[in-house]
Amino acid sequence: MSVKVALIGLGYWGPNLARSLNSLKEAQLHTICDIDTGRLEQFGLQYPGVRVTSDYNEVLKTREIDAVILATPVHNHFKLAKEALKAGKSVMVEKPLAQTSAECRELIALAETGGLTLMTGHVFIYNAAVQKVKEYIQSGELGQVYYIYSQRLNLGRVRQDVNALWNFAPHDFSILCYWLDAIPRQVIARGYSYIQPGIEDVVFTTLNFPGGVAANVHISWLDPHKVRRMTVVGSEKMVVYDDVNSEARIMLYDKGVSKRENAQSPSGSNRDSLGRYETFGEFQLLLRAGDVLIPKLDFKEPLKMECRHFINCVSTGQRPITDGYEGLRVVQILEAAQESLATGSAQSINVERT
Ligand SMILES: NC(=O)c1ccc[n+]([C@@H]2O[C@H](COP(=O)([O-])OP(=O)(O)OC[C@H]3O[C@@H](n4cnc5c(N)ncnc54)[C@H](O)[C@@H]3O)[C@@H](O)[C@H]2O)c1
Known part of the structure; x- marks a missing residue:
């Protein structure tokens, strides 16, 4: 069964993730979400059959969505990732995982408590x-x-x-x-x-x-x-x-x-x-x-390999190579x-x- 994914953020990087996800048979790009309705309309036409919304709460409320990928600016990574984990969804967050190491630790704890996958998009x-x-x-x-x-x-x-x-x-x-x-x-x-x-x-x-x-x-x-x-x-x-x-x-x-x-x-x-x-x-x-x-x-x-790894981890429960701790380490270095x-x-x- 394919993992149903919502992609949030269709700015510069998000469309690359959409293309990679769409090429994986083990994943289904279920929803794309952006507050910029112009971007939504453009990519909605490119991916017919994929649900479009400018309201993130719609994603959180949709039970059949297993996982969320965040390609939004760093200032809202923590807030959006936290809400997704609380809604029972696995999350992949584009780099950097969050703005502080305290935020990273909170996300790690939430994922561990919920038995959910938390991965950082360290594509290299x-x-x-x-x-x-x-x-x-x-x-x-x-x-x-x-x-x-x-x-x-x-x-x-x-x-x-x-x-x-x-x-x-x-x-x-x-x-x-x-x-x-x-x-x-x-x-x-x-x-x-x-x-x-x-x-x-x-x-x-x-x-x-x-x-x-x-x-x-x-x-x-x-x-x-x-x-x-x-x-x-x-x-x-x-x-x-x-x-x-x-x-x-x-x-x-x-x-x-x-x-x-x-x-x-x-x-x-x-x-x-x-x-x-x-x-x-x-x-x-x-x-x-x-x-x-x-x-x-x-x-x-590499981006396709990264998306495939995330999908695999969501379906098997395997710990991602670039998990929350990996995201935390990088944020610790950035903070220093x-x-x-x-x-x-x-x-x-x-x-x-x-
Ligand atoms: N791995 C890489 O090589 C790589 C390259 C570029 C960017 N990135 C990362 O990707 C992320 C996005 O970067 P970008 O350059 O695409 O930024 P961007 O500013 O071009 O795009 C961000 C998009 O998110 C949307 N957005 C913001 N808040 C939202 C919300 N609450 N709900 C829905 N949509 C929302 C914006 O409308 C915008 O379209 C950043 O974390 C960045 O570090 C990674």
Whole structure:
């Protein structure tokens, strides 16, 4: 039996969700809802047979609707998700899950009490290229991960309700936590507002992950280039994930720096108990620049994979990969980064058991 879904919000992103949902045989796009009646009319024509309403309460009252997907602005994610969970419906919320970690915790508790699915729309976790990089990290192919940097830049879609950090960085933060299987302990962010006072257009965030792994995230909607690139530098290899390069989303570089014992140094006595060289003259640094590999990926549309996963979780009760806790972790990082923007100082993040 197919899961009956209501999609709320038909602005920029909602129509992509409608298309993905409509292509899944295990889901039925039952209702589309937007307070903008012009958008409703337009998409009602595109999806004949799908009920249209501008009143969210209609969705909540319709018993046969199993699940709600929210693609509305972030300021009403919490309110609408809470109402849906209270009405007994499973919910997928577009990123970020809510505006505060307290709100996220409340949604998690409501979903758990009601035995309902709560999922966060962290779409990149369903992207085959992102999954491939995780495989490289986990298998040890890259060696020890030293640092990661990310650039998510573009010109346009300047928002008035959230800054560039809250708009774009949920993607980078969710990918980093997924790759490293950890959340950062400390965050420092610097942001600059040029177009609208108090709304940062460009933000540089540095995150310290456990094990000394550093990450830097550069976000901007005021940039000449469209860039969606992340680089992971490991002790053995380095990998570049470039989401806009469909021919080579992943490039694995056999590059690195290794240490070789200096033949001139007295043998046997030049390492301490941890295997480190004691003086500079006792080793040579060797640069290694080998082949570059572009792995073949079985790339399927991430948004469709995300919707399919949500529908599966609703029908089986399985816990989503990007569940409420995953949404909470990302909101915790956003809160810390926002606090750092405001105070100029580094912020610590408390790791919660989930
Ligand atoms: N995963 C991604 O790559 C991605 C990309 C873009 C946006 N998003 C997310 O999607 C969400 C929506 O972003 P957008 O850019 O489409 O915003 P948008 O402002 O273009 O569209 C939001 C729509 O929601 C409608 N709406 C607002 N309140 C409503 C309510 N109470 N009931 C019914 N409809 C309501 C508005 O009329 C509007 O049509 C945000 O959470 C954003 O972060 C995700």
